[in-house]
Amino acid sequence: MGKDKLFGLIDLDWRFELTKFKLIRVLFKSRWFPLLLILFNLFIFVVILLSAFLGGYSAGNYNFGIMLVWILWWVLLMLVLVPVFSRTWCMMCPFPIFGDWFQRRRLFGVTQGKLAGLNLKWPKFLKNMWIMNIGFLITTFFSGFFTVRPLATFILLGGIILLAFVLGLIFEKRSFCLYVCPVSGFQGLYSQFAASEIRRKDPEICRKHTLKTCYLGNEKGYGCPWLLLPFSFEKNTYCGMCLECFKTCPHDNMGFFLRPPGVDILQDTKREPRRIDEAYKAFIMLGIALMFYSVFQGPWGVLKDMVRATTMKGYLTYISAHALFSLVILPGIFLLFSWLSRIFSGNKDVPLKKIFVSFSYTLIPLGLGVWIGFSFGIILPNGSYILHIISDPFAWGWNVLGTANFPWTPVFTGLLGYLQGATLIVFYLFSLALGFRISKQIYPEKSQAQRGWIPILVFLTLITLIFLWLFIG
Amino acid sequence: MNVIFLRLKLQICLIVAMVLSGGLFASYCYAQEEKFFEIKAKKFSYTPHKIIVNKGDKVTLRLVSEDVTHGLYIDGYGLETKAHPGQDGSITFVAGKTGKFTFRCSVTCGEFHPYMVGNLIVGPNYRFYVYVLMILAIGVGSGVVIFRKSKE
């Protein structure tokens, strides 16, 4: 049997280890890394909070906090970090650092033994993405404020860091990151597509190493703060790339690899099964993308008035329509297509839920592509604001880098449509290529997989066309 | 007279275009007209929010502000005008590039200012059609490939 190749080109088992380079390996094993990145981001974060607070209720397009968070950070996240480097944001994220410091009772180095705080286990029924699903959806209800009013951004970010700290006092390790953080869920979901991964290198070495220091911790580092089993996990979703396992593995058996994009989407094992909460994350993210694009980059003033709550009635209509669409309508339509898939396949024994959940993972590449298209629409027209705000972060008339008077300059916005269209096509291709493989996993026979794939193919094509129309039609 | 002549030209062109059914040729057949639009700007949208013209049209946009100072910058064309309350702005240009272009407010006018946009659509929107065809071709093509494989 030949190897399974993506588009007939890229071997799905292809990996390129980056940690085989000494420099990277040494870096990953150092306790200074990623701590220095976190400290740097913490500093920026303080400036963001301060400027957002000072900015108050004014228009935010010349506010440091607003611009750095909603233009630079968000775009970097969606355009580069998540699609290429998985959860590297979590590697350098400052939100949970106060909780970490408290639990570890020190700023640097390794505390042996029990961590401080109550260290409670997260309740079992909440060990899923539902809090993050609902939490993030609710956050988007206020996007008409967060992204334009500095004070709203201040409240949001301040709230997140406070919550991260408080939950760090109560629950063990990074429970906040795993189950609560609003930006965690979609990073986890879309990092399944990412072109890189952290994994153990040789399973044989892990098997012989019976004292699993990567899980338990040792004098070099902590046991996986994300409660993963570094020696066996196969999906990026819940690996926060904190790099502790590189430090705690005495055999240098953890590696950071480049890989073909999207391979995690095909993972469906007992330990890491496809799940309905992750499926819903995919729907919610797609729904939000549709709503955001229409509201913020579409020409419809009515929608804008609703989102910024000029009237209470309009605002309530918006949030209920938005929630209804992401939670009921979109999944409902997908359920219909899943049902059609089963009919087409002629196999009545496969449970509908399995078809629905499994195929929903085809929305991961496409959804990410849509978000990338959306991000181009943010950064190209508005990127130039960043030059202004880094020179005058507090609007005190500073001109640190001499760019404070740089005028608003849209960059390459004439190419926006081409970029968005091309992005959609590339990610559509990934969705199709991975989707048919999912179909083969769902249905036992190849002919069933072929016929059962047709309705999903139609659905994905329709979604792609709808976004294409929104972007350039 | 002018109008009749234009109509005639259009008709002949359409017939030829139908015979040849060449997409490029069809574009020549859009009579090049002068088009005028008055766009009202008000926090945070334009009315009309969609301007539809054809390639080669000579387009004049008058920007009228109904509250504070607003601007209008057209992506791809790089043109800009501003309107203060009681003092209109205006742009005249030949729509040489086809496709959908966003026009954006270029003067900070309030909190939703970065989201104050409208669309200029210069037909025929080849870019869109080509992408649609590509997506359909990929969809159908991939389906064919998948079914072919089983016969091997």
Ligand code: SF4
């Ligand atoms: S899950 Fe959230 S808080 Fe935790 S590291 Fe990632 S972004 Fe930061």
Ligand code: SF4
């Ligand atoms: S497996 Fe755990 S310890 Fe290793 S990088 Fe990922 S989150 Fe950190």
Ligand SMILES: [Cu+2]
């Ligand atoms: Cu304006």
